[in-house]
Amino acid sequence: xxxxxxxxxxxxxxxxxxxxxxxxxxxxxxxxxxxxxxxxxxxxxxxxxxxxxxxxxxxxxxxxxxxxxxxxxxxxxxxxxxxxxxxxxxxxxxxxxxxxxxxxxxxxxxxxxxxxxxxxxxxxxxxxxxxxxxxxxxxxxxxxxxxxxxxxxxxxxxxxxxxxxxxxxxxxxxxxxxxxxxxxxx
Amino acid sequence: xxxxxxxxxxxxxxxxxxxxxxxxxxxxxxxxxxxxxxxxxxxxxxxxxxxxxxxxxxxxxxxxxxxxxxxxxxxxxxxxxxxxxxxxxxxxxxxxxxxxxxxxxxxxxxxxxxxxxxxxxxxxxxxxxxxxxxxxxxxxxxxxxxxxxxxxxxxxxxxxxxxxxxxxxxxxxxxxxxxxxxxxxxxxxxxxxxxxxxxxxxxxxxxxxxxxxxxxxxxxxxxxxxxxxxxxxxxxxxxxxxxxxxxxxxxxxxxxxxxxxxxxxxxxxxxxxxxxxxxxxxxxxxxxxxxxxxxxxxxxxxxxxxxxxxxxxxxxxxxxxxxxxxxxxxxxxxxxxxxxxxxxxxxxxxxxxxxxxxxxxxxxxxxxxxxx
Numbered sequence: 001x002x003x004x005x006x007x008x009x010x011x012x013x014x015x016x017x018x019x020x021x022x023x024x025x026x027x028x029x030x031x032x033x034x035x036x037x038x039x040x041x042x043x044x045x046x047x048x049x050x051x052x053x054x055x056x057x058x059x060x061x062x063x064x065x066x067x068x069x070x071x072x073x074x075x076x077x078x079x080x081x082x083x084x085x086x087x088x089x090x091x092x093x094x095x096x097x098x099x100x101x102x103x104x105x106x107x108x109x110x111x112x113x114x115x116x117x118x119x120x121x122x123x124x125x126x127x128x129x130x131x132x133x134x135x136x137x138x139x140x141x142x143x144x145x146x147x148x149x150x151x152x153x154x155x156x157x158x159x160x161x162x163x164x165x166x167x168x169x170x171x172x173x174x175x176x177x178x179x180x181x182x183x184x185x186x
Numbered sequence: 187x188x189x190x191x192x193x194x195x196x197x198x199x200x201x202x203x204x205x206x207x208x209x210x211x212x213x214x215x216x217x218x219x220x221x222x223x224x225x226x227x228x229x230x231x232x233x234x235x236x237x238x239x240x241x242x243x244x245x246x247x248x249x250x251x252x253x254x255x256x257x258x259x260x261x262x263x264x265x266x267x268x269x270x271x272x273x274x275x276x277x278x279x280x281x282x283x284x285x286x287x288x289x290x291x292x293x294x295x296x297x298x299x300x301x302x303x304x305x306x307x308x309x310x311x312x313x314x315x316x317x318x319x320x321x322x323x324x325x326x327x328x329x330x331x332x333x334x335x336x337x338x339x340x341x342x343x344x345x346x347x348x349x350x351x352x353x354x355x356x357x358x359x360x361x362x363x364x365x366x367x368x369x370x371x372x373x374x375x376x377x378x379x380x381x382x383x384x385x386x387x388x389x390x391x392x393x394x395x396x397x398x399x400x401x402x403x404x405x406x407x408x409x410x411x412x413x414x415x416x417x418x419x420x421x422x423x424x425x426x427x428x429x430x431x432x433x434x435x436x437x438x439x440x441x442x443x444x445x446x447x448x449x450x451x452x453x454x455x456x457x458x459x460x461x462x463x464x465x466x467x468x469x470x471x472x473x474x475x476x477x478x479x480x481x482x483x484x485x486x487x488x489x490x491x492x493x494x495x496x497x498x499x500x501x502x503x504x505x506x507x508x509x510x511x512x513x514x515x516x517x518x519x520x521x522x523x524x525x526x527x528x529x530x531x532x533x534x535x536x537x538x539x540x541x542x543x544x545x546x547x548x549x550x551x552x553x554x555x556x557x558x
Contacts, residue, residue: 010471011471011472011517011518011519012519012527014517015514015515015517015519015524015527016527016531018511018514018515019511019515019527019528019531019532020531022490022507022510022511022531023531023532025490025507027490027507027508027510027511028508028532030507030508031508031542032506032508032509032512032542032545032546032549033505033506033508033509034549035503035504035505035506035509035549035550035553036404036407036503036504036505037501037502037503037553038407038408038410038411038501038502038503038504039411039500039501040410040411040413040416040417040495040497040500040501040502041411041412041413041416041417041500
């Protein structure tokens with residue numbers, strides 16, 4: 001038989017109250033369920049409620065030794081499709097604009113005067129907007145309309161062999177670069 | 187004469203100036219915010235470069251060369267942040283809110299769950315609009331204030347909102363579409379409101395409307411995990427959110443028809459419901475060397491389930507009722523003594539209680555919540 005409350009220290013009294021309350025609530029000595037753990041956002045109030053993030057795509061046609069090549073400022077495997085440029089999938093993970101992933105499937109083979117189909121899968125609650133699509137002279141048609149993430153695209157491909165990009169500076173035989181930029185709003 | 191449009195949101199007053207077309211568009215969007223003159227105020231200035239817009243707040247560039255059609259959503263987002271930062275003593279919860287019979291209902295849910303669409307449906311069906319996106323709670327009174335910013339309707343929901351509210355969707359619109367609530371229905375009075383109902387909502391394409399009770403501890407965990415504010419407010423965020431939930435009727439709702447669900451919610455908002463039970467858990471104060479709750483974790487028991495907020499790890503943890511008992515018992519007292527008390531209270535063998543104690547220790551230690 002247990003002691004009376006008057007004989008217990010404060011910690012013991014507290015535990016007794018906890019057990020009595022649990023027993024009264026019908027908790028019993030039940031099997032324990034797994035804790036449910038949720039992550040609290042790591043940002044304070046100044047984190048934006050709605051954020052934008054800009055993505056660039058670029059591709060070149062086959063003129064001048066180009067390789068129907070796809071480019072992106074935010075894809076770490078930007079040149080992985082060198083040589084074919086057909087039916088590729090780009091994935092951006094860990095987005096700053098609300099988390100999740102942006103996936104863009106590209107089907108077809110863009111070429112001069114032609115194009116490809118871009119099918120985006122947006123992160124939940126986000127909206128992808130095509131900001132601009134341009135084509136024409138190399139180097140000078142970097143998209144405008146949303147602020148670049150990281151280094152500007154123009155800075156990346158201006159070096160002739162950067163990231164495997166072929167020499168495009170042959171006069172009269174210049175491949176065309178086509179750009180599309182996207183704005184992701186969450 | 188100064189004819190710059192001037193608005194007030196809570197204690198934040200701002201005026202619009204600069205590029206006339208932008209000022210007019212923004213003023214039209216913010217028509218539901220109370221207009222007034224006076225100082226001090228913050229000046230928002232718009233400038234135009236072709237189709238691009240730049241926004242300065244008190245001279246500092248905040249948005250640079252933004253396409254004009256994205257500007258409304260960005261400006262409303264900026265405004266929200268400015269207002270919330272200005273009201274830093276309030277707890278901000280990610281939810282929409284409407285009012286009926288002077289009592290508020292929160293519509294919570296993760297981004298993309300359909301909060302704004304349901305909010306628009308509720309306002310269209312006669313509820314008064316309080317706010318969208320973020321609700322500000324006064325910690326001392328648990329009342330909420332009005333912030334009638336435009337409702338932000340995402341791409342997927344634009345057609346549905348147009349049908350529900352029976353309004354034409356403009357072909358040229360911002361992204362997302364910003365809709366002043368007064369175009370859909372009435373605004374709530376500017377005074378503060380008590381909270382009666384909190385709904386955790388998830389849109390389900392083609393699904394029936396289902397409304398059922400949600401355990402208050404689960405609701406608090408969801409609100410804490412979905413907010414922007416828990417780490418800023420710390421332990422107070424857990425306490426105030428739990429106090430709010432303890433007073434409210436907490437519900438879970440799924441639906442493929444926001445208009446249909448709004449009818450069910452009206453009935454639920456009127457229903458009687460029991461208040462919750464909230465018990466703080468103090469520091470582990472036994473002098474013993476047994477398992478002890480970590481000092482870095484603040485916790486309480488809401489309707490029998492412990493909620494543990496570990497700010498250092500950025501986690502909110504909900505325990506079931508049985509594990510909650512062990513969490514509360516682990517005050518540093520020797521394990522054999524605690525297990526013995528448990529066995530006596532529940533009329534089970536000591537070995538059974540010790541087994542359960544070790545299971546609880548393993549699980550809580552895995553979360554780094556227990557000092558053993």
